[in-house]
Amino acid sequence: MRWFLVLLTFLFLALQADLWLSDDGFRKTRDLQKAVEQARTENEALAVRNSALEAEVQNLKTGLDAAEERARSDLGLIGPRETFYQVVPTD
DSSP states (O other), rough: OOOHHHHHHHHHHHOOOOOOHHHTTTHHHHHHHHHHHHHHHHHHHHHHHHHHHHHHHHHHHHOOOHHHHHHHHHHOOOTTTTOOOOOOOOO
């Protein structure tokens, strides 16, 4: 019976060492938990960005002023009763 207890103790310690010291054991679990937390943080930031973009899309779909402002800044829109002046610096 004593040899059986010694054998079980040795087996238990060997399995524990494998669990704590191997690359597939505790370290890998900890690294995966860190990766999940990092992905969760990144997903939260992307969700905030997506909601801002969604609000901008809705504003562009429904509001004419937002579309006109966007066309003025990005495409250089000039209205029908407006005059365009370009100032050229002299050196």
